[in-house]
Every structure is written in structure tokens, then in C-alpha cells.
Amino acid sequence: MTANPIPRVEQQESEAESQLKPMHAETAEAEADVNGAAEAATDELIGIFYVENRRRKQNIKIVVKLCPEGIYLRRETAQNDHINEQLIRIDDIIGSSCGQRLKKRARGGLTSCKSTRNQQQEQHQHPDAEGAGAEEQQGKEADNSAYLYIYAYLKKEKPLRRGKTLRILRFRTSDDYAENLATARLWHRTIREHKQRSGAAGEVARATGKKLLILLNPKSGSGKGRELFQKQVAPVLREAEVQYDLQITTHPNYAQEFVRSRKDLMERYSGIVVASGDGLFYEVLNGLMGRMDWRRACRELPLGIIPCGSGNGLAKSIAHHCNEPYEPKPILHATLICVAGRATPMDVVRVELTHRDRHYVMYSFLSIGWGLIADIDIESESLRSIGAQRFTLWAIRRLITLRCYRGKLYYLPAKSSTEQPAAAPAAAPAAAPAAAQSTTGTPQEQANSQAEPQPADFSEFKDLPDDEDVQLRDNQSDLDQFADALSLDRSIYRQNADSWHSAVSRRTAYYSIGGQSSRSNRSRLNVSQRIEAANAEFNQLVPVSKIPGLQMPLSAADGWLHEEGEFVMVHAAYTTHLASDCYFAPESRLNDGLIYLVIIRAGVGRSQLLNFLLGMHNGTHLPMEPDPHIQVVPVRAFRIEPCGSHGILTIDGERVDYGPIQAEVFPGLINVMTTTGQ
Template sequence: MTATTEAVAATTPVQEQLDGKSMPSLPSTPTSASSETSQALSEIFFVESSRRKHSIKIQVKLCPEGVYLRRETDQDDHINEQLIRIDDIIGSRFGPRLKKRPRGGLNSCKNPSGDATQEQEQQPDRDNSAYLYIYAYLKKEKPLRRVQTLRILRFRSSNDYAENLQTAELWHRTIREHKQRNSTTIDTNGSVLGAGGSSVKHLLILLNPKSGSGKGRELFQKQVAPLLTEAEVQYDLQITTHPHYAKEFVRTRKDLLERYSGIVVASGDGLFYEVLNGLMERMDWRRACRNLPLGIIPCGSGNGLAKSVAHHCNEPYEPKPILHATLTCIAGRSTPMDVVRVELSSRDKHYVMYSFLSVGWGLIADIDIESERLRSIGAQRFTLWAIKRLISLRSYKGKVFYLPCPKEEKEEEEQQEQQETAAAAPQEKETPRQLPVEEQAPPSRPVSLPLNVNGDVSEESEFRDLPEDLNEESETDPDQFADALSMDRSIFRQHADSWHSAMSRRTAYYSVGGQSIRSNRSRMSVSQRIEAANAEFAELVPSGTIPGLQLPLPAADGWCCEEGEFVMVHAAYTTHLSSDCYFAPESRLNDGIIYLVIIRSGVGRHQMLNFLLSMNTGTHLPPGDDDPFIRVVPVKAFRIEPSASDGILVVDGERVDYGPIQAEVLPGLINVMTTNGQ
């Protein structure tokens, strides 16, 4: 590989084009959609190398485990093998050669069985080859990362383009069948949606255009939409226009369960909080929480949940958190996650909300809310305000009640988790979730979305000595839609209502497959609708199992009480409060435990400084109960009763009315989108 090639490989996705006369290496290959998915496809491809006089022969085999490539040269016995796991492949595309190719693509190699001039004479007008583009993101360890990889297979065993296209389509269809082989999903009516594309449900994506310093639309268009296109995910994009837009949308949308297979939040934790509480206010909340997995793509400032999900899945987060989170959302799997029911009472007002991240009173809550006035300087606002709060360290007087988690139960949960992890080593642990596949319908309202993305890149490749075409001129892709980002800047300025403008009045967009035809008429009969309505009304909002906020908490039931002055009381149920705050290292998505951190008055400023500085590594909590000021208690429920009337309380980073507050965990109430964790 030349120095020029190496430089490009460090800044572009890993790509390879395998070319030549495709020759089956198996006696027969399946040629119909009804073929067994367990049957493998295999072809022989040839690639010319600029460093060798002879071509390189590569055997490509498609099996349920993935795409297996075996390379050997004519001059030596050197053999190189690679397996692209089916879980690492997000999608494929077949058809004619894409005219607009990503940089670093390889040259179309010459016919290994004949002269290039002879081949050009035989096909003077057009290329009869069919191409298969396989999009994969390979997981690498040390350091943990995802390597964007594109494999291009060129089928030209026949002079008839239709026959070559049929072969490429067979490979494309087989890849989809292998990915969906163990991913059957039950829809809201109870019918099974198996592999083969019978599901017509879309993915609902809610995007805050002001997230990411007002670049939410641009981030989505450049980094998220291309991956959704590669994965053939049909989606509806809703742009939020005002606070509580997402909450009202999911609460009032009547066809939410019938139309969508899941909900993805492209913003910070605040928008996820809206979606969760909107679902819990629906009459069919139980069905919605069970059948609509929730995903998050961190386009905002508070990304605690996205980091916690990546930690749970052992997936990379930095340096491309949007890319990695999008791959998690399109992986097609989900995991149960705890939700905490929060009850508040202030000024004769009593209400209930649902939390997924944390409840805070004291130092961290003060830093989070009071530093809002410095939001313009970015994440540095937290550091500056933490220094200010340490100089003038506050304490709050009140009572803290908590219901400890039994040690025996916690040990049993840890042992059970270890056993499940060991048992699930050869197989996947999370619940499969089938993503909707592309409908064969004419597009009605295409959205301007680019097909290429500059993703997470690595120079590593098992086949990196293959030649690369670094000078090929890019031509217009017929499948590339025009978008405001690629328009002339003068035209862009004339259209203030452009797609990615944060002030755009457009709020609904649809993926390339087009908007599905909607019908106001229900497919159910009158009796079925009455029965369904009665069932929905019977599903009441979950009530608390602990005494109400106005009732005492008896010690006989196991409640403990601490009274005095506190610097901070913070309850967390995910590992991370933000992308750089590893607050509860022992927490799991579905362990049914709230980790209550209590810091009493009297703690030294130096100790508090070490506490804050160590939160990014998770070493801030003292081991055991030896520390007289800082304690962490695993609990099932807790209550905070401030003595004063002035202070700050936060739920999932959002400020709530100051007053008595209590919370209890509801284990595994919702499902969040994850990968297989392997």
C-alpha cells in the first residue's frame, strides 16, 4: 500500500470492490425467495493488485453467521480470511453501479479471463454487471470502536444484466433473511410478523432542532439519515416546535401502536423525559410500554441515558456518539429498563411523573440548574459553577427516608445476572426486535437526505493492500436527493425555511420509501373496537405500592430515616448522569435498584472536590460504610422532606416544584433499544 493510500485510509471508510467473473464454488445455490435461509451462497471473485502482476482470488461465502471472505494469491500460499458477522452488517443495496462513490473506492478490475480491450469492445455502451453494496460496522477491541466497512461485489457471470441483477438481488434478500431469521415480532394485534418484510410499521423519530447548539437538523441529516438509508429503515421524522411537543404527540397520537415499531429520540435526555411521560399518560400505556421500544441518539447536551446504554451493551461511545447510538437503535433488539414513579407535593398541588435517570436535591442539582445562565460557554459551565458552589458550600435541613434493598436479594440478582451472562455467551441475551423493512411502494413525499456519511473510520482492514482509486471523479448519483446543504449559498439564503434550519416551519418528514397511506377507518369490527376500548380503560395508570406522600412511613415495614443537614441527596438508576459522569457504577438497566447517595453536612471541601473530580471515573463513592459523611445505599424507594421552602429539586435534569418528594422503582417497565452486547 502506498503512502498516499494509507493517508486516505485514515480518513475514509474501509472499502473493497470484489470483481471478476463470478463462478459458483458450490454445486448449486438457491434461486427463489422460498429457499432455506440456512443454505449458504458462495462465489469466486477476482481483484487486481497494483503491487502484483497476477490477480487476487477471493472466495466470498454468505451464511447465517455472516459474510466469509477467503483470499489467496497465485504466486504464494498466503491465505487471508475474514468474517463479517451478520450482526455487524446493517444493510445492503443492489443494482447498477453507483455513479457517485465514496472517496477511496477501488477501481473496477479487468476481466481476469481476457484482455481489457476485448472486454471494452464487447460492452461499448454500458456495463452489464450488477453490484451489491454491503454496509457493515465492524466491532474492534483495544480500543473499543466501530470500523465503517463497505464491501462491493460485482456480479458479471452473464452478458444479460437482468440475470446478474437477479443474482445480486438473491444475495441482498438472503442477507435480510439471515438478519431477520431469529427476529420475529408480535404486533399489537397479536399476529406474528416474521422475516421477509411483512411488517409495514415505521420508526418514529422525534428531533429537537435546537439541540446540539441549534444544529439538530444538520446533525441528523449528515450522521443519522445515511445510516437509516443503508439499513433500509422506514421512518417518520417529527420536528418538535415548542416545549412539551413530544409529550403531547405521543400522548394523543391514536395510531401510535398501529403505525410505529419504536420511538427514537434525537436530542438530549429532556426530550426522552417528555416521551416517557407522554406514554405513561395514554390509556393504553401498558401496551405502549411493552410494544414500543425507545431509543436515544445524543444530539443534545445531557446524554446520560445514551452513555448508559452504550455502557450496558459494551459499545463505543466516543468519538462518534451519534453514529454509535444510531447503530444501537437500528440493531433490532431491546432490553427492559426500570422506570421510577415520582410523587411530588407543593403548595397544595399533588402530581405524579415518571423518571428514567435520577432525582437530585442539593449540590449537583444546584450546579445543574444554576449554571444555566452560563450555557453559552458549553460544558465548562458545570466546572465553573462547581468551583463557585464549593467555595460557598451549602447545606439543606430535612429528613430522608428510604426502603433499603435487602442484601440477600441484591446478591441473588448479581448471581442471576452472572449466570445469565454465562448462559447467553453463545447466544444473544436481549429480546429480538424486528425493524420494518422497505416497502415496494412508489415514494409519495421523499425527504432530502444524503446517502453518504463520514462515519467512524479506521485504517485497519484485513484486505488493505488492495488497490484504491483515489482520483475517480464523482458524478451525480441518480438516487441522491437534492438538499439545502448542497445548494448554492445564495439560494440557501433565499430559502429561510430550508430543511436543516432551526427556524424551519416544517415539522414532518418521511423517509425515502415515502409516506404510508393512512386511513381513518379502523380495520376492526365494532365489537372488536368496543372490546379493545374496554380493555384500555381497564388498564389504569400504575399506582404506588408505598404509602402516599401525606402518610407516615412505618419503621415496621423496613423504612429507615435520617434527619439533619445534608449537602446532597442524589438518587440514580443508570450508570451515567451525563456522558462524563459515571455516577452509579453498579447500576444496571433492569436491576430494580435505586442508588441513593447521601452526603451529610460537615464534609470537607477537599473531600467534596475529590468527589466531584472522581465522578468521571466512577471512583467517587467510598467502599463500605466507613465514611461518616458520604454513603451510598441501594434502595427500592425513598422520600425527601425538606424543612425550608426554598431550594432546588431536579428530576432527570429538569427542575420541579420544591417540596416533599418520594419515588419508587418499577422494574423493567419500558424497553430500550440495545445491541446484543457481545
């Protein structure tokens, strides 16, 4: 290792992050032995390490203390008796690994010696070399040291960033590699235990053997989805010791059908991560809501998102909620959020649509749009090749040729921002949703007749019979159509082969642990009676909406407000950001049970509308004082009844059939991956 006056880290670490900061915890004396300290207690480990300083020809002693708060590093110099200390918080450590020296030499290593006396003897025998250089001059003697690599991403507030910090602890207190490795493993295991105690659910999932399910759209990110994942996401997952199954989507609605039909979803996975834009997250959400056991799935499977696509409103909203950085490395920062191992409840909006006498039900997490913004979003698709500038160019065109839409708007205002909605009333017997049937066609048709969520305690609900043997037998044929384990044959990595980088790759499933997947060929049992019984029970527990159906009238006596006329735009949002650069609803929270309805009525001036569009990037677009043309209303539910048959309606940025639509919020229905937890 290159000698340095203080412990150094990789080149990515900034100067401010490498400074040792004061701490209040006391450390051990300089003569403390690493193995002796390790045997004392696993809650607190203390070791003495050295960094060679070639310029001053001296060793700098570093006392390292591992405790539930994190890792304390105490630097002592004999020349001026100056002491610097630094704390790396346990929450900032994403993982560690131990073993032999990695081939790539990383900076930031700390060396533990048998004792100060032994180290001085080694230097006396080799006066022209110090530390690692001395070992190299000793000939072909094997390196019996064990190394512990600690990966951390330290948070910096101004500007809001996270910088990578690597600490390498070298254990060589014994001539036996096995003994040194046992000490390194003890430190490694203790780090994981401290992270588990700090509330990181990922450590608990790892202990149970569950993995993350990652769904990746290879066409996201201008067709560079696989490359982005391999270069930016996979290294962080490896550092965090996260085991995962990677599913590559092959066609529209692949993710929705996969999530809906996979019977062992909760038994196999600890969470679902979407590596794409908001569109794939929309598929996963509606796939979960199409399951017979959607209550359990929503409760046990937190959802995460890594912004590899073009529409990244949810990823930006989650980063805003956690006070985590987003730019300039949104994929890195979002991956760190997903591996943090915590989850926070998030609202889901139930949407009803009618088109040509057909009724649809689907679920939304981002926004519903009618008018100006929806027009710009959908109509600018023809300019997708020029990137984000397409929105600006199309916004200018829409301002010049401003449209107004006639229709009726109903909304149920929230009485106060702190009021919690009442739980859904008990449901009367209703027709069972056809959630177990395979659907085709438009997303609206696939979401038709899905079960409705209940914003109440689901602990009393019982899903399908928890017969693991029956479920395992029933799973195999369903898994075959999706699972495709990555072969260990090295020939797949050859150029122009069926490899990761191949543009024509047919592989759709990759696993972080090598080896072929084994599947049972046992015959499936006849479980139709069990399914029918579960359906009958589910039938009695399907909750009903708190608001009238889309075909029913809305009464002012129930608190509904109504207006009819021409509108430039009606846009409903329930996250802070509609895109990474669109701060649309600054007051929104992930779990506030509110829909922020932004209404722009006909008669608004083009200059005022231009200021509105320009202000959306920083949240200054909403009027501070009452305005007759632009209004924002926090609501629990709303209905739009447009006149005519020509116009654009969007749900989470996806176009849907034009016609009457109504929406109702269900607070905290799903859990999303965050760094803060509940």
C-alpha cells in the same frame, strides 16, 4: 476500481480492520460458478470474485461465502499459495443495497467473472487494461453488471471503536443485466434473512411494514439538530434500510402530547427514537405513561436515544451496558445501537410530588437530585454559552459558598442486590386517570393523575377494543395537527426556501419514503360507549403503589429507615451515567430494580467534597470504606421532606416544584434499544 493486492474498503477503515483473519469454515473450489452456487441453497451462498492487481499484473481470487454467521472472504494468491481469510459477523452488518453502480466510486469492490478463461480472453483482447480499465477502453458498451453494497461497522476492542467497512460485490456472470440483478438480490435478501434469524427485531418490523418514529429537537446540539441528523444519522439509516417518520418538535411538551395522543402509534411504528438530549426522552416516557394503553405501548415500542443534545446520560449508560463505544462519535455509535433491532428491559421510577396542596405523578428514567449537584446543574444555566465548562466553574463556586439543606430522609433499603421485588398487589377500584385529556402548564401538571405502572406480567390486560376500522376512522383528525409530509417539489430545496436547512422552516414532519400522505375524510363514528367501557375495565386494573402515599406516614416496621438533619446533597440515580462524562453509579444496571441513593451529610470537608466531584468522571468518587459523611445505599423507594420553601429539586435534570417528593422503582417497565437484547 483501483487495483489492490487484497480487498480494500473505504478510507475510514483502519489497517487492523482490513486484515483478513483466519476462519474454520471450508470454502468452494476456484472453479465454482456464482449462479450455480446461488441456486444450491439460500442459507449459504458462495461466489468467486476477482480483484485486479495492476502492480503485479495478476488477478487475486476471492472466495466469498455468505452464511448465518456472516460473510467469509478467502483470499488466494497463486504466487506463494498464501491464504488469508476474514469473517464479517452478521451482527456487524447493518444493511446492504443492490442495483447499478453508484455514482460515487467506493473502494472495496470484488468482481465476479464468467470464468477464469473468459477473463483471460478479455485481458488478451485488451492488453493495456485490466478489470474496470479494460471495460472503459471497450468504448460505449453498457455495463450490465449488478452491484451489491454491504455496509458493516466492525468492532475493535482496544481502543473500543467501530470502523466502517464497505464490501462491494460485482455480479457480471451474464450479459443480461436482469439476470445479474436477480443474483445480487438473492444475496441481498439472504443477508436480511440471516439478520432476522439472528434476533434483529428490526428485520421483523420491516417485514410488517412498520417504521421508526424519530423525534428531533431542532434546537439541540447548539441549534444544529437538523444538520447533525442529516449528516450523521440519516446516512446510517439509509445504509440499514430503515424506513422512518421524522417529527420535528416545535414547542416544549410537543413530543409528550404527540406520543400521548397518537392513536395508531403501535400499528404504525416499531419503535421510537429520540434525537436530542435526556429532556426529550423524559417527554416521550411521560407521554407513553399518559396513554390509556400504556401497558401495550411500553411492551411493544422500544425506545432509543441518539445524543444530539447536551445532557446525554442515558445514551452513555446504554452504550456502557452494551459494551459499545461512545466516543469519539457518539451520534454514529448511538445510531448503530438503534438500528441493531434488539431491546432490553429498563427500570422506570414513579415520582410523586406535592406543591401548594396539589399532587403530581410523573415518571423518571435517570435521576432525582436535591442539593449540590442539582444546584450546579440548574444554576449554571446562566453560563450555558461557554459549554460544559459551566459545570466546573459553578462547582468551584458552590464549594466556596457551600450550602446545607435541612430536612427528613426516608428510604427502603434493598435486602440484596439480587432480590427481585414482589409484584404489585391487585388494585382496588380507583378513580380513572385523566390520561385522555389534553393538559397544559408545567410538566408536573401534565403528568398529574397519570396511570401507575405495574411491575408484573401484563399479558392478561386488555387495552381499548382492537377494532382497526374504528381506530383508523378515529385517527385522521388527530394526525392532521402533526403530520406534514415532505413535498417532492424540488423548489423546496432552493436557497432561503422552506427547506431542511432553513432556520425558519415551518416543516415539522419528514418521511423517508417520498410521496404525499393520503388521509381519509370518512366521518368519525361515535365511540363514546366503547371508551367508557374501556375506562371502566381500566379502572379495575389500575395497580396501586406498594408504598404508602406521599401524605401517609412511613413505618419502621415495614423496613423504612429515617434520618433527620442537614444534608449537602441527596441524589438518586438508576443509570450508570448522569451525563456522558459523569460515571455516577458504577454498580447500576438497566434492569436491576434498584435506586442508588447517594447521601452527603453536613460536616463533610471541602477537600473531600472536591475529590468527590473530581472522581465522578471515572466512578472513583464513592467511598470504599464506611464513611460518616458520604454514603451510597441501594434502595427500592425513598422520600425527601425538605424544610423551608427555598431550594432546587430536579428530575432527570429538569427542575420541578420544591417540596416533599417520593419515588419508587418499577423494574423493567419499558424497553430500550440495545445491541444485546434481553
